[in-house]
Amino acid sequence: xxxxxxxxxxxxxxxxxxxxxxxxxxxxxxxxxxxxxxxxxxxxxxxxxxxxxxxxxxxxxxxxxxxxxxxxxxxxxxxxxxxxxxxxxxxxxxxxxxxxxxxxxxxxxxxxxxxxxxxxxxxxxxxxxxxxxxxxxxxxxxxxxxxxxxxxxxxxxxxxxxxxxxxxxxxxxxxxxxxxxxxxxxxxxxxxxxxxxxxxxxxxxxxxxxxxxxxxxxxxxxxxxxxxxxxxxxxxxxxxxxxxxxxxxxxxxxxxxxxxxxxxxxxxxxxxxxxxxxxxxxxxxxxxxxxxxxxxxxxxxxxxxxxxxxxxxxxxxxxxxxxxxxxxxxxxxxxxxxxxxxxxxxxxxxxxxxxxxxxxxxxxxxx
Amino acid sequence: xxxxxxxxxxxxxxxxxxxxxxxxxxxxxxxxxxxxxxxxxxxxxxxxxxxxxxxxxxxxxxxxxxxxxxxxxxxxxxxxxxxxxxxxxxxxxxxxxxxxxxxxxxxxxxxxxxxxxxxxxxxxxxxxxxxxxxxxxxxxxxxxxxxxxx
Numbered sequence: 001x002x003x004x005x006x007x008x009x010x011x012x013x014x015x016x017x018x019x020x021x022x023x024x025x026x027x028x029x030x031x032x033x034x035x036x037x038x039x040x041x042x043x044x045x046x047x048x049x050x051x052x053x054x055x056x057x058x059x060x061x062x063x064x065x066x067x068x069x070x071x072x073x074x075x076x077x078x079x080x081x082x083x084x085x086x087x088x089x090x091x092x093x094x095x096x097x098x099x100x101x102x103x104x105x106x107x108x109x110x111x112x113x114x115x116x117x118x119x120x121x122x123x124x125x126x127x128x129x130x131x132x133x134x135x136x137x138x139x140x141x142x143x144x145x146x147x148x149x150x151x152x153x154x155x156x157x158x159x160x161x162x163x164x165x166x167x168x169x170x171x172x173x174x175x176x177x178x179x180x181x182x183x184x185x186x187x188x189x190x191x192x193x194x195x196x197x198x199x200x201x202x203x204x205x206x207x208x209x210x211x212x213x214x215x216x217x218x219x220x221x222x223x224x225x226x227x228x229x230x231x232x233x234x235x236x237x238x239x240x241x242x243x244x245x246x247x248x249x250x251x252x253x254x255x256x257x258x259x260x261x262x263x264x265x266x267x268x269x270x271x272x273x274x275x276x277x278x279x280x281x282x283x284x285x286x287x288x289x290x291x292x293x294x295x296x297x298x299x300x301x302x303x304x305x306x307x308x309x310x311x312x313x314x315x316x317x318x319x320x321x322x323x324x325x326x327x328x329x330x331x332x333x334x335x336x337x338x339x340x341x342x343x344x345x346x347x348x349x350x351x352x353x354x355x356x357x358x359x360x361x362x363x364x365x366x367x
Numbered sequence: 368x369x370x371x372x373x374x375x376x377x378x379x380x381x382x383x384x385x386x387x388x389x390x391x392x393x394x395x396x397x398x399x400x401x402x403x404x405x406x407x408x409x410x411x412x413x414x415x416x417x418x419x420x421x422x423x424x425x426x427x428x429x430x431x432x433x434x435x436x437x438x439x440x441x442x443x444x445x446x447x448x449x450x451x452x453x454x455x456x457x458x459x460x461x462x463x464x465x466x467x468x469x470x471x472x473x474x475x476x477x478x479x480x481x482x483x484x485x486x487x488x489x490x491x492x493x494x495x496x497x498x499x500x501x502x503x504x505x506x507x508x509x510x511x512x513x514x515x516x517x
Contacts, residue, residue, distance in 0.1 A: 042498040049483075050507055213443060216422050216472025229443050235369035301439055301450070303423070314437065316428050325508075329424035329439070337475045366498060 007035055012351070014043050020117060021362030025339075025355070032347045037340045044366040052326035057083050057158060057293040060326065065152035067328065068364040070113050073106035073143075074306035075364075076156035081237060082313035083158040086300035087293050095160035095287075096238045097280040101173070102146065102155060103304070104269040104276075108180070109139040110307035111220075111262040114359040118259060119191060121356040122200055128190060135183050138176050145169045158293060160286030173277065180270050188263060201256035205342050205354030208253050215338040218331050219309025221358060224261045225253035231305040243275050255357040262359075292321040301329075308332050308359060328367055332360035370447040371395040372417075377449055380417070384410055396450045401463055404436075404453050405490075408469040411440060411449070418442045419449065422470040425477060427484045429510045432456075434486060436463060455486055458511075462487040465494075483508040 013024035022043035028036035048067060052060045064075040077099055084091060091099075116132030140150040145166055147155040155161055191197055207217070212225040222229055230247045232240045248264035250257025295317040303312030309331030316325040335358055343351055374392030381397070382389050388403040399407050411419040423439035438451040455463055465488035466473045477488045478497040485506035488494055496503065505512050 042496075042500070045498040047507060211471075213420050214471050216424075216470060216476075227443065234443075234446055299428075299437075301424075310423065312424060312439070314424065314426055314439070325426075325428045327424070327426040327437075329426075333475060333479075334424075334472060337472055 005031070009036075014040075020356070020360065021365075023360075023362055023365070025351075027343075027348075027351065029348065034343050034346055034348070034351060037343045039336060039339055041336075041362075042366055044362045046367065048367045049326055049328060052323060054322060056321050057087075057295075057323065060323070061157065062152070062154050065154055066363055067330065067367055068110075068306065068308060068311070068332065068361045069151055070361050071106045071110040071307045072151065072153040073102045073155065074110075074304060074311060076153065077103050077238075078302065078304040078306060078311040079313050080156045080158045081304060082300055082302040082315050083293065083295070085302045086298065086315050086317055087158065087289075087295035089159045089287055089289060089293075091160055091238075091287060092284045093239070093281050094283045095285045097276050098161050098165060098285065099156060100238050100240065100243075101273050101276045101280075102143070102161075104272050105139050105142060107269050107307045108266050109136045110359075111266050112136045114262055114307075115187065115191070115259060118255075118353065118356045118359075119197075121352045122197060124197075128187070131183075131187060131190070135180065142169065142172060142176060145172065157286060157289075159289040160284070162286070164285045170277070173273070177270055177273055177277070181267065184263065184266055192260065192263070198256065200350075200353060201254065201259060201357075203252065203254050204350050205255045205346065205357060206253055207338060207342055211338065211341075212253065216334050217309070217338070219305070219307070219335065220261045220265060221258055221309065221335055223247065224250035224257035226250055231303060231310060235303075237302075237304060239276075240272075242279070243272050245272050255353055258357040258359075294319060294321055303329065306331060308361065308364070309335060328364075330364045330367060332362075332364040333367075336360055336365065368446075369441070370445075372447050372449045374449070377411075377417070380414070381407055381410060384414075390454075395448070396452055398452045398454070401436075401453045401455055404451075405464045405466055405469065407451065408438070408466045411451070412469055416445070417449075418444050420444070420470075422466070422472050422476075423448075425466075425473055425480060427455075427480050427486060427508075429484065429508065431510055434461065434484060436480070436486070438466070460487075461485060462489050464489050465491040467491050482506070485509065 007028050007030050009028045014022040024040040026038040064079040065072040112132040116129035119128035209225045209227045212222050245268045297319045299316045301314045303310050312329035314327040315323045318324040374397045378389040378392035390398040419440040419442045421441045423441050428435045434455040436453045441448045482496040
């Protein structure tokens with residue numbers, strides 16, 4: 001006797017814990033095997049690019065916080081760099097060091113979140129996530145010292161940062177940097193050699209280097225595929241050219257590589273911050289800029305290596321006080337382009353971790 | 368440091384292979400004819416010495432008389448970049464050739480441009496709105512979009 005079967009379409013999301021926000025996947029299954037995937041997005045679309053057209057260049061900094069809300073510092077940095085490029089503003093050296101320190105702290109915080117939630121998706125419910133949150137909390141404490149906020153920071157301004165570091169910041173940073181390697185070791189002991197993690201992630205969700213480049217993938221996902229490309233090295237901004245650090249790359253481009261590349265990047269970030277602490281000079285923290293910045297007519301594109309990938313801002317100025325056009329090259333948005341190809345043929349349980357390993361933030365995907 | 372190629376040099380190289388494709392060039396930008404954008408894209412990707420295999424971003428700007436499509440290209444092997452631009456005239460029933468066949472990374476970004484600017488991409492495999500829902504009135508990033516009271 002033959003049993004009649006037919007494919008089943010399931011809506012994963014928009015409210016689903018594994019989607020890390022409001023995101024919907026229309027997945028068609030043949031039994032347990034995925035035969036079709038259609039991402040549906042836009043649930044968090046707030047029209048940031050349109051809103052930017054009606055605000056001054058300094059006001060837009062607050063909009064950037066709300067895109068990738070896991071990594072506000074990196075968004076601030078990418079945006080103010082675009083403004084500085086189009087308006088020709090020179091940034092004082094002390095401000096550049098402070099920016100690099102805060103951007104790297106933010107990278108550690110973002111990668112901790114990515115790792116914690118990946119483990120959550122794997123079924124290791126809450127325990128590893130709470131370990132990661134514990135360390136992230138210390139970073140948020142440091143940010144609170146810098147600017148009073150913990151998530152939506154708005155710490156950077158075109159021309160520098162908005163206030164100098166308080167005296168208690170530096171000893172607290174030293175202490176954090178001293179402890180962090182031990183925490184990462186602890187996290188690795190918990191995860192990296194775990195047999196269940198290895199079986200679930202090794203060889204799962206492959207994306208090779210040629211496809212990754214063709215799909216415009218950037219960030220840890222590109223490096224996990226074995227492409228040595230990091231804007232901090234390839235096109236050094238701020239003072240990254242003076243710092244000594246390595247770019248970790250993966251071998252296969254599977255889920256495990258994406259996890260391990262993030263762990264290694266955290267270690268490199270600690271190296272960077274340690275070098276910055278000793279080298280930060282004294283001096284002004286913000287360049288003199290007019291209250292209303294009026295860049296000359298023209299356009300500029302500036303990109304930084306955010307925790308998710310290449311975060312770029314494309315600004316067009318008509319000489320007025322607000323940009324004529326402000327486009328965000330959002331890495332989370334572009335990194336989910338190959339989602340369908342990566343998921344076909346895998347099973348329901350793999351879907352959750354493959355998707356989790358891409359590490360997207362819906363605020364940035366939808367803008 | 369990522370080298371920004373001189374627009375004039377790249378324009379010369381495009382012109383030897385694809386005569387008539389380049390409109391003008393200045394700084395690190397090259398303006399090309401809209402109709403030849405796919406051929407130019409393929410040329411930039413496959414020519415030795417240019418090797419622009421990575422499409423950083425696609426976007427559009429509404430200059431009211433025309434729309435300007437902006438392609439930021441990067442070569443990961445040569446560490447160099449160039450900006451490709453093309454003008455799209457008119458307000459209704461706009462269309463431009465898709466570069467999805469050249470860089471698959473263009474997929475979602477072209478859908479975003481269609482959604483927010485109303486420029487159709489011919490040859491796109493799945494051209495649907497991406498951030499807004501099907502049936503949304505108008506294209507919000509156009510300068511004449513006024514929105515509506517809720």
